[in-house]
Amino acid sequence: MAKKFHKYNTKSPNFSGQHLIHNKKLLHEIVDRANISKKDTVLELGAGKGALTTVLNQQAGKVLAVEYDTNFIDILKRKTAENPVTKIIHQDIMKIHLPKEKFVVVSNIPYAITTPIMKMLLNKPANGFQKGVIIMEMGAAKRFTSQFVKDDYVLAWRMWFDICYIRKISRNNFSPPPKVDSAMITITRKKEPIIPKKDYFIFLGLVQYSLKQPEAAIGKAFKRIFTPAQLKYVRRNLGVTNDTPIGLLTEVQWGMVFNTMIKYVQRPLWPRVKK
Numbered sequence: 001m002a003k004k005f006h007k008y009n010t011k012s013p014n015f016s017g018q019h020l021i022h023n024k025k026l027l028h029e030i031v032d033r034a035n036i037s038k039k040d041t042v043l044e045l046g047a048g049k050g051a052l053t054t055v056l057n058q059q060a061g062k063v064l065a066v067e068y069d070t071n072f073i074d075i076l077k078r079k080t081a082e083n084p085v086t087k088i089i090h091q092d093i094m095k096i097h098l099p100k101e102k103f104v105v106v107s108n109i110p111y112a113i114t115t116p117i118m119k120m121l122l123n124k125p126a127n128g129f130q131k132g133v134i135i136m137e138m139g140a141a142k143r144f145t146s147q148f149v150k151d152d153y154v155l156a157w158r159m160w161f162d163i164c165y166i167r168k169i170s171r172n173n174f175s176p177p178p179k180v181d182s183a184m185i186t187i188t189r190k191k192e193p194i195i196p197k198k199d200y201f202i203f204l205g206l207v208q209y210s211l212k213q214p215e216a217a218i219g220k221a222f223k224r225i226f227t228p229a230q231l232k233y234v235r236r237n238l239g240v241t242n243d244t245p246i247g248l249l250t251e252v253q254w255g256m257v258f259n260t261m262i263k264y265v266q267r268p269l270w271p272r273v274k275k
Contacts, residue, residue: 015166019174020048020152032053034106034133045107050079055082105132114140123158125195132187141183148247150214152207158251159195162188201273209271221246
């Protein structure tokens with residue numbers, strides 16, 4: 001659920017200041033957008049009082065409802081008592097183990113840990129995450145879906161997943177209303193990934209190095225990776241100039257850059273991931 005950080009619990013800051021969706025039409029829209037069936041395992045991160053959970057468990061084969069706030073656990077148990085498809089997980093979101101089987105995420109997630117949740121789902125493309133419909137803070141939604149990419153991890157996600165901004169969600173749909181609006185995004189695993197899963201860390205090393213300054217020109221960003229002749233080949237292949245900002249390259253263009261590096265640059269010269 002959308003939550004805001006308050007000084008409530010310094011060990012688990014993400015469980016206070018909860019903003020619960022009260023608009024029933026919106027709840028059904030979220031679930032309809034997810035297009036789930038009885039074959040699906042759905043992970044809900046931040047179940048709250050179960051408003052979304054009770055819609056999900058009418059359509060999914062299994063619902064894993066994660067909630068930390070003890071005050072909500074009893075309410076969740078009462079609301080789902082007669083529906084055996086729902087399993088309530090009373091735990092910190094960031095400490096759960098993701099399902100081993102293929103799964104879908106349908107959630108109204110905490111504002112305070114939006115990026116950590118996304119990293120948990122998307123940083124390991126070999127996991128079972130298939131698709132999701134997520135309500136999150138507007139600023140984060142725009143950053144994750146922007147044409148201009150500033151964050152290396154967001155670019156890495158896009159090699160394996162399509163992340164789409166669907167629409168704004170007014171703060172008036174929440175109780176209590178947060179100070180900022182939210183947005184709905186969808187995430188869908190690509191049928192054909194741009195980069196093989198096994199090459200995740202090689203690609204991440206490339207983009208960590210290259211995106212240090214997203215506004216930098218391609219010629220400057222790639223200068224220490226490619227020779228002048230290789231860089232000329234890269235530019236021609238991408239259809240860009242030497243002055244094109246590195247942050248404007250699409251995921252397909254990044255795939256071309258990666259393949260050029262693998263083919264023509266000696267392995268000891270490949271940028272390494274910073275841990």
